[in-house]
Amino acid sequence: MKKHHILTPLIGLICILLLQVSCSDPWDEHARDNEGLTNEPLLERLEKEPESNEFMKLLRASGVDKVLDGNNAYTVFVPENSRIQAVASSLQNDAEALERFVKNHIAVSTHRLNASADTVRLTMLSGKILDFVNSEIDGAAFTKTDQAGADGIYHIITEVLAPRQSLWEYINEHKDEQNAFILSLNDYNLHDTAVVEDPEDYYLNNEFLREVGDVRDETRRFTYFVLNDADFIAEAQQFLPYVNYRNHADSSYAISQYHIVKDMLFDQMYDKENLPAMLLSRSNVPFPVDKSAISRSVRLSNGWIHFLDRPTLPIPNKLVDVYVEGEQPWGFSASVAERTFHRVRKDPFGELFTDIMVQNHGVSSLQVLYQTPRMYSTAYDVYWRALNDVQTNVFQQQVGIFEFDTRPSEEDPEQEVRDRIYVFPYTNVEQNNYSEVYLGEFTLADYSRIVPVLQGAATTANGNNTLVLDYLRFVPKLKTN
Missing domain, CATH: 2.30.180 (FAS1 domain)
Structure with missing residues (x-):
């Protein structure tokens, strides 16, 4: 029994040590690999890197090396020597292109190897934004990674990062x-x-x-x-x-x-x-x-x-459909804010929708005005969905289509009116009808915005002049000639 008590903690200690060894952080190992070099400036580290020789020539010639002055941290993506040699001649006589090319390989701050599927967008000194994902930067793979200096890190990559046009x-x-x-x-x-x-x-x-x-x-x-x-x-x-x-x-x-x-x-x-x-x-x-x-x-x-x-x-x-949402009116012909309700309803399929109901307002022929984006010059089929679910009676309403632009009234030049394009007849709003109702067709001669107007019955009797609308749908029709 005494021997058992001695071995148990010893075995546990060995297991803990083994776990610590097997779970060591690869970045800790990386830091140990660079021990003694982390206080060395990034430029000096790059000068000692054999695969950066050709890139360093361009860096110096462009003057961008002065940016790496130790005051800020940067990440430099260095193409292999052979890749730089292939493009260097095309940059020799264009100082602006050379500077832009070099800056497209340098990002602000330090960015270690990204081996995940998450895309990190790096803003380069050129102003371009490159995708850093799955051990690649803008499609270029890595041959040497996370080489640390006192003021940044560098990676060796397999391709040049030539700045592309936007x-x-x-x-x-x-x-x-x-x-x-x-x-x-x-x-x-x-x-x-x-x-x-x-x-x-x-x-x-x-x-x-x-x-x-x-x-x-x-x-x-x-x-x-x-x-x-x-x-x-x-x-x-x-x-x-x-x-x-x-x-x-x-x-x-x-x-x-x-x-x-x-x-x-x-x-x-x-x-x-x-x-x-x-x-x-x-x-x-x-x-x-x-x-x-x-x-x-x-x-x-x-x-x-x-x-x-x-x-x-x-x-x-x-020729996509144009929708006008009932709960988003542009204006009213009379002030009825206290009798206007934006309702949230659920249709028989469980889908929520929002509509407008103006009820018990006491105004004859009350109008609710809407506006549309510019619509094509063609014929339209028009539908509404209007839910009458709180009244015991059927009421009527109608839709008129008016021009967006106004003109002075002939009777009163101080008053502006809209020309009428088409007015649909009054239509019953049946009880508990969640389906679309076809109103008819009208033709829009000009490419323009329009003002659909929802109008109540010509009566002041509450319950009979109610207005309700989920949406209007305008379906443009293909021209046949």
Whole structure:
């Protein structure tokens, strides 16, 4: 028994020691490997590294070595000598390109090997942002890692990190029909209601940058498709009937071009191999991806460009439904705030939705006004969903479609009115009907915004002039000629 008590703690101590040895931190081992060198400046460490000889020549020639002065910590990604030798001659006579190239290999702060699947985005001194993931930096693998100096660390990598153009830089240098149109928006406003110019941002009025995607931004990732010149022109001509803008031919054609390019940019970054079968544009247009139509692809600092040898986006895909949410009114014909309710309801399938109900307000023909984005010049089928679930009676309401712009009233020039486009007849709001109700069709002759107006019954009797709306849905129709 006495011998047993002596051996038990001894065995436990041995086990603890074994666990400590087997669970040692690899970074502790790394620190021991660099023992005696951690107080040495990063530049001196790089000078002693055989595989950094060629990179150090460029570092000195560019003057960027002065940045590594010990006042801040940096991470230097050093391409192998052979990789630098392959590009050095192309940089010899361009001081600006040389500096940009060297800075694209240096990141602020220290970044050790990232072997996880989590992408770390590193901002380089060049201003470019590179993805650091799965033991790679921008696709370059590591041959030597985490070499510490007093003011930073360096890694040896298998490829050069040549600074790529951003999508905006590429568009500015390659002015084919599609890109030239995007650049024209720097000075040409598609619509009369342009944003006031900002002296600090010359491109504020460019509708593509403002409304589709700011492709100047290095922190974002994009996929952009480009049509050849003939196809871009043909697509714009084909879509022209849907964007008749005040019968102005030039403006209408420019707007048609815009509606082609706006659905060619996506906020995700996909190379050709990883493109999904379908993408969804910011305007909810489904974009079918046909990889066989991609003739070539270009990698950018903030995305990919894929060049198409034929159009792949059918016009019916672009004619997406327009929804007007009932609980988001633009205004009322009378003050009824105390009798206006935004309700949360659950449909028979368990889905929650929010609607508006204006009840017991005592106003005859009360109107609730809404507004839409610009809509295509075509015919529309119109539906509503309006839930009557708290009253025991059926009531009626109607929808009118009015122009967005106002004009002086003929009877009273001081008063502004909106021209009527179409008014649907009064329609019953049946009890506990969760289904859409078809109201009818109207035609919008001009590409413009509209003002849908929900109007109650022409009575002051409470219960009979109630208004309720979950949403209006406008379904654009394909032109047949």
